[in-house]
Amino acid sequence: MNIDQNTLSAFLTELMGESGVISETADTSRYTTDWSGERLGEPLLVARPRSTQEVAAIVGFCHRHQVPMVAQGGHTGLVGGALPDAERPELVISLERLNRIRDIDPLNFTLSVDSGCVLQTIKDAAAESDCDFPLSLGAQGSCQIGGNIATNAGGLNVLRFGMMRQLVLGLEVVLPDGRIWNGMHALHKDNRGYDLKQLFIGAEGTLGIVTGAMLKLFPKPETSRTALVAVPDVSAALALYAQARRSCCDLLCAFELIPRACLELALEAAPSLSDPLESAYPVYVLFEVAASGPVDLDAMIEHLFEKGMEDGHVLDGVLAANDTQANRLWQIREYMVEGQQHRGEHLRTDISLPISSLSEFYDEASRAMIARSPDTEIIAYGHIGDGNLHFNLLPPPDLDLAAKQALLHELEGELFAIVERYQGSISAEHGIGRVKQAPFLDGLSDLERELITGLKTLFDPDDLMAAGRILPRRA
Ligand SMILES: Cc1cc2nc3c(=O)[nH]c(=O)nc-3n(C[C@H](O)[C@H](O)[C@H](O)COP(=O)(O)OP(=O)(O)OC[C@H]3O[C@@H](n4cnc5c(N)ncnc54)[C@H](O)[C@@H]3O)c2cc1C
Numbered sequence: 445m446n447i448d449q450n451t452l453s454a455f456l457t458e459l460m461g462e463s464g465v466i467s468e469t470a471d472t473s474r475y476t477t478d479w480s481g482e483r484l485g486e487p488l489l490v491a492r493p494r495s496t497q498e499v500a501a502i503v504g505f506c507h508r509h510q511v512p513m514v515a516q517g518g519h520t521g522l523v524g525g526a527l528p529d530a531e532r533p534e535l536v537i538s539l540e541r542l543n544r545i546r547d548i549d550p551l552n553f554t555l556s557v558d559s560g561c562v563l564q565t566i567k568d569a570a571a572e573s574d575c576d577f578p579l580s581l582g583a584q585g586s587c588q589i590g591g592n593i594a595t596n597a598g599g600l601n602v603l604r605f606g607m608m609r610q611l612v613l614g615l616e617v618v619l620p621d622g623r624i625w626n627g628m629h630a631l632h633k634d635n636r637g638y639d640l641k642q643l644f645i646g647a648e649g650t651l652g653i654v655t656g657a658m659l660k661l662f663p664k665p666e667t668s669r670t671a672l673v674a675v676p677d678v679s680a681a682l683a684l685y686a687q688a689r690r691s692c693c694d695l696l697c698a699f700e701l702i703p704r705a706c707l708e709l710a711l712e713a714a715p716s717l718s719d720p721l722e723s724a725y726p727v728y729v730l731f732e733v734a735a736s737g738p739v740d741l742d743a744m745i746e747h748l749f750e751k752g753m754e755d756g757h758v759l760d761g762v763l764a765a766n767d768t769q770a771n772r773l774w775q776i777r778e779y780m781v782e783g784q785q786h787r788g789e790h791l792r793t794d795i796s797l798p799i800s801s802l803s804e805f806y807d808e809a810s811r812a813m814i815a816r817s818p819d820t821e822i823i824a825y826g827h828i829g830d831g832n833l834h835f836n837l838l839p840p841p842d843l844d845l846a847a848k849q850a851l852l853h854e855l856e857g858e859l860f861a862i863v864e865r866y867q868g869s870i871s872a873e874h875g876i877g878r879v880k881q882a883p884f885l886d887g888l889s890d891l892e893r894e895l896i897t898g899l900k901t902l903f904d905p906d907d908l909m910a911a912g913r914i915l916p917r918r919a
Contacts, residue, residue, distance in 0.1 A: 447509045449488055452535065456491050459501055464541075466490040475536050478527055479520040479583065480785070485530030488512075494541045496616060496624060496655040502537060503653060504622025506908060511535055514910045515649040517591025518562065520583035522792060523877025525648045525913045526591070532917070539590050542655060545569045553661040554613060554630045559590030559654045566659070575661040578605040578697070582778050590654045596646030598873040600732075603829035604697040605662065607873075608645055614658030615641040620651070620904035628658050643899070648875050649910040651903040668697075668734035669741045670770035673752070673761035674725035678828075679803040680757040681729045684748075685829055687757070688731060691748040695739065698732040699829030700777055706825045709783030710776045717775055721760050729828075730777055732770075784823055784836060789845060791837040791852040795863050796872035799831040805866045809835060812862060813855055820855065832872040835859060856883075876914045884914070 456465040466472055467489050475490045477483045488511070493499045506513045512534040516526040528534045539560035546556040550573045557566055563584040570577040579592060581599035591597075593615070598607045605611065614629040627641050644652055675681045681701055688696050704726055711717055720728075733741050745763060752758030764770035784790060797805050810822055819840035826833040837855055839848040860870050860883050876884045888896070900907070900915055911917040 445509060445511050447511070452505075452509070452511060453489055455505055456489065456502065460491070460493060460498055464492050464494070464498075466492070472536075475516060475519075475538060476528060477519070478522070478524070479586070480522055482524060482527065484524065484527045485533065487528040487536040488533045490536045490538055492538050492541045496542070496618065499537065499539075499542070499618045499653055499655050500622050500624050502535075503618050503620065503909075506535060507621045507906070510906060510908065512908050512911060513537055514913075515539060515590070515594070515653045517560070517588035517594070518583065518586040520587045521591060521595055521648075521874060521877065522794075523871075523874050523879040525595075525875060525877035525910065527878075529912060529917075532911070537653060539588060539653075539655075543588075546656065548573050548575075548661075549630065550575055550661070552630055552632075553663075555659045555661055556614075556628060556630070557589055557657055557659065559588065559593070559656060561589050563587050563589060563592060570661050571664055573661075574664050576664045577611070577659055577661055579608065579611060580698075582781055589657055589659070593645050593654050593657055594647065594649045595873070595875045598827065598830065598832065600698040600700070600827060602827060602832075603699060604694070609642060611660050612641060612645060612657055613660050615644055615654055616656035617644050617652040617654050620906075620909040624655075625652070628656055630658050632660075646875065648877060648913050650900060650914055652909070663736040665734035666736045667739070667741055668732055668770070669745055670730070670732045670764040670773050671745060671761055672702075672720050672728055672730050672773050672776070673749075674721055674759040675727050675729060675757055676725075676759060677727055677803075678806045681727055681828065682799065682803050683755065684729060684752050684757045685799070687751055687755075688733075688748055691751065692733045692741075692744045693739070695733045695735050695741070695744070696731060696829065697734050698730070698827075700730040700826065701828040701833070702728040702730055702776065702780065702825050703823075704728070705821060706780045706823055707776060709787075709823065710779035711783075713783035713786060714775065714779040717772065717779060720762050720773060720776070723760065725759055730773055731829075780823075780825060784838070787838050789839060789848045789852070790823070791839075791856055793835050793856065793859065793870070794832070794872050794874045795835055795859075795868055795870055796830065796832045797863070797866050797868040799828070801866050801868075802828060802831055802833070805862065805868070806833070809859055809862050812858055813837060816855060816858065817851055820851070830872070831868075878913060881914070881916065885916075
């Protein structure tokens with residue numbers, strides 16, 4: 445950095461006015477702490493641009509004066525990517541004021557937006573035009589579409605609609621030298637050579653700051669059905685999943701695994717919730733089918749239940765009779781995550797496996813964790829329709845913090861080794877950030893490392909943008 449903080453502050457204030465810059469320590473706290481309460485360092489300053497041109501001017505200035513910077517969305521990414529660095533102070537560029545819905549084209553089924561729009565706002569805007577933007581996740585009231593794109597977010601409906609990569613038709617990005625790349629195409633088919641936008645999706649802000657996006661929409665569902673079903677084990681849950689895709693004309697849009705221990709966490713976190721079935725069962729799945737147009741969803745589900753009972757995959761179940769009941773079932777899924785947070789120190793993972801290996805993996809990984817630490821509690825749930833598991837661990841409560849952390853670190857290494865053996869991924873959704881960097885680098889071949897490093901150097905030769913995320917900081 446070849447300027448002092450006052451010069452940076454003066455530039456930002458002149459560009460955006462007083463409200464565009466935050467410098468007092470007290471005022472920066474919400475930009476230094478993420479959803480999980482994690483914090484690392486203090487930012488140089490926080491810039492809050494309102495337009496793509498302002499983002500470009502800020503980034504160009506940082507490039508000229510070698511100021512490190514990091515983009516920040518809704519702060520719900522759980523791998524430390526948006527947190528300002530502790531060793532090399534960074535300018536936080538918060539996209540929270542770049543939040544306009546630009547245009548909606550219901551005939552083309554597209555919506556163009558600023559990157560700072562909160563996901564829920566985008567879903568509401570789509571719904572107003574009788575359309576659906578299907579990305580759905582627990583953090584949708586806070587996360588921003590720019591953050592969703594930067595992390596290639598997934599969520600509940602991936603099995604039917606895909607991840608962000610499948611939901612983005614065009615992007616506008618400010619490159620690390622301040623130039624604006626305008627790729628805001630609204631084309632459903634476009635095969636003109638390399639697909640540049642895909643480089644920025646999932647890049648966690650290391651190759652550029654996303655400022656705008658052209659999103660793909662779908663018809664708004666007219667009917668949907670939500671059911672919670674008790675099954676004997678994970679293997680039965682997967683057999684039911686395969687049957688559900690076939691029996692429901694591939695209209696299945698969510699299929700979640702909820703073992704009993706997870707359901708109990710939800711009941712603990714939200715006493716207003718009640719056990720959805722009369723008896724307790726070892727494993728549940730929560731699923732949803734939805735359709736637009738004249739489709740008999742009840743007949744499909746009835747057929748699925750009958751077949752599931754016949755095959756011994758379904759033990760019991762409840763079909764929500766209305767939206768209120770459906771929401772209560774979905775609250776179980778949401779509150780589980782909160783319940784886990786309330787239990788304090790825990791290991792959070794976000795792995796994926798080929799769906800066909802998931803049950804075997806689940807059993808082997810559970811055995812390995814318990815063999816090493818019999819009192820560790822396994823909280824393994826997730827979007828199993830995508831092969832995605834949050835195989836999380838709660839350490840024995842009687843250990844002190846340091847012992848808990850050491851144990852969880854060891855168990856994580858063991859778990860990731862099993863994931864590797866099953867040719868799975870250590871990051872299905874949340875990305876690498878800082879938290880997953882070591883195992884990510886361990887799993888790269890020399891060729892992969894060379895290509896990835898080469899890309900970063902091409903876009904950001906001075907390593908100024910989100911340095912230290914995905915790849916180690918160069919200096
Ligand atoms: C309760 C809960 C449930 C969740 N469920 C899911 C789930 O089901 N599926 C899933 O995929 N994730 C899930 N997440 C994780 C999280 O919501 C996603 O990763 C989300 O996409 C992050 O968006 P954000 O706006 O909060 O990004 P931030 O946390 O602010 O940033 C995340 C990363 O993106 C970069 N970034 C942010 N904005 C931009 C931009 N405009 N341009 C370039 N880079 C940018 C940041 O630098 C950082 O590296 C969940 C999180 C919580 C707390």
